[in-house]
Amino acid sequence: MGLDKGIKDQLTQYLAMLEADVVFAASLGEDEASVKVRDFLTEIAEMSDKITIQDRVLERTPSFTIEQPGQTSGIVFAGLPLGHEFTSFILALLQVSGRPPKIDEAVQKQIKAIDQPLHFETYVSLTCHNCPDVVQALNIMAVLNPSISHTMIEGGMFKDEIDQKKIMAVPTVFLDNEEFASGRQTIEQLIEKAAGPTSKEVFADKEIFDVLVVGGGPAGSSAAIYAARKGIKTGMVVETFGGQVMETLGIENMIGTLYTEGPKLMRQVEEHVNEYNVDVMKGQRAKDIRRNDFVEVELENGAVLQTKTAILSTGARWRNINVPGEKEFKNKGVAYCPHCDGPLFAGKEVAVIGGGNSGIEAAIDLAGMAKHVYVLEFLPELKADLVLQKRLQTLDNVTVITNAATKEITGSDHVEQLTYTDRASNGEFTLAVEGVFILIGLMPNTEWLQDRVVLNQRNEIVVDKHGATNIEGVFAAGDCTDSAYKQIIISMGSGATAALGAFDHLIRS
Structure with missing residues (x-):
């Protein structure tokens, strides 16, 4: 099979970043799948004198662990980590070698504080663009906490397991042999499910924001960047960074970019947000908003954040058909x-x-x-x-x-x-x-705003040309609003509009 030249050139750069020696401990047979995995591991090992291969009996064949000599990392790949999972493999290789994962210090503390053994298994397909986020998150948890282990299982090579467990959606995560999660998950969401929600006390010392953005899609990200560039105190309440765009593959109408994909675009957008002094509170969901002396945004964990202005950019989700069987067979067909x-x-x-x-x-x-x-x-x-x-x-x-x-x-x-x-x-x-x-279109994520802001018949937030809602100091942007068209570039523009509207409101107040 062999890796193509472009991938090998890229891989050479990453292998030069290895911090320490690494071992592929592989469980391989003589079957065709094992031969493919052996060739894959051998080709990579030949590219670096820091990588060696050892034989080992593991739960699945073909599979392999990545670990430092004499140590265990808890990371196993069952099958070939190619396609979208090749990045997961590279990151695991670097992190096991000692290169620290790029996650918030607060998240690292949460992972290290887990004091119970957790064994995760994630079933993936190599064409799934949501799977790597889950695989990489669980691998990071395994690297940082010796009580946690994680196995990625490539469905194409372990179809019998897929059929036996009746897995009809990926990624599907099992924890200690019980189904744990399905679909796209952030590391914050996985930690919350495994160890419990973030305490509201974590937010008790938050100062009053000038602008608080609710939502982490294109509109919310744009709003946060425009607000932060004004030099004002900016925060973001984000359940999942990227929003609905993470479900989008081919994007050919982003002006100035001939082609990109949703996950790649939103990774770049998140990096852009992180260039500014924005307090990004991930894995959090707002459940109420009200106006007192300040605008107050209440989170599902009970914490209340105060802000002088707020920008609602909660986006939209796939519309349901609401017929018998849809809910019952979700992820089962x-x-x-x-x-x-x-x-x-x-x-x-x-x-x-x-x-x-x-x-x-x-x-x-x-x-x-x-x-x-x-x-x-x-x-x-x-x-x-x-x-x-x-x-x-x-x-x-x-x-x-x-x-x-x-x-x-x-x-x-x-x-x-x-x-x-x-x-x-x-x-x-x-x-x-x-x-x-x-696939019958989208519906706005505005149920929690029914009695708070004016909505139209489609439950979209009604805004004026400045992005303002009917509540003083509360603005809105993106697919959750009554904008005539739902496009990524339009959402980004409306986010900028709402941020500038909020800034003008602060100046006038």
């Missing part, structure tokens, strides 16, 4: 990310609900893996761009069904059928599918 979960449905029949750009792009991607793809559109015709529709028409294993109102998703322990009604004839039909991908 019901999915929202074809890039992450598509490979788990290779050779199976699946349905895509939604005929807009997102739905048709998903159908095109899935057609290359699935046995057959059914596209269900509620309206009489597809809404996607014509170029996507033409591409879809060239695929033999795709069936488009219009005027289709999804009625129910059924199955035993996973999805087995989807029932829909033909809106033209009122006839009821059933499709035998094992996966249902729902």
